[in-house]
Amino acid sequence: MKPTNRGKHTADIPSAQVIGTLERAGYVTRIDDPGDGRAKLACLTARGRAATRVLGSSTEAVLATAEPMTGADPRVGTATC
Numbered sequence: 457m458k459p460t461n462r463g464k465h466t467a468d469i470p471s472a473q474v475i476g477t478l479e480r481a482g483y484v485t486r487i488d489d490p491g492d493g494r495a496k497l498a499c500l501t502a503r504g505r506a507a508t509r510v511l512g513s514s515t516e517a518v519l520a521t522a523e524p525m526t527g528a529d530p531r532v533g534t535a536t537c
């Protein structure tokens with residue numbers, strides 16, 4: 457997911473700030489977007505993948521709910537970085 461993908465229903469907190477918090481906590485890492493040299497992609501780290509396993513189906517529900525708000529495909533960013 458690109459940190460800049462924001463929908464009209466998202467909170468007023470900039471997505472880059474949220475991604476930064478998750479990055480500092482070790483849940484995601486940012487990588488260059490191969491399709492857009494100006495952009496970054498947020499990928500789950502091993503710690504982030506472990507957290508999603510603990511959360512189980514709740515994670516899928518959250519991602520499915522977020523998709524219409526962000527326009528992001530919930531499966532994007534789940535690849536190993």
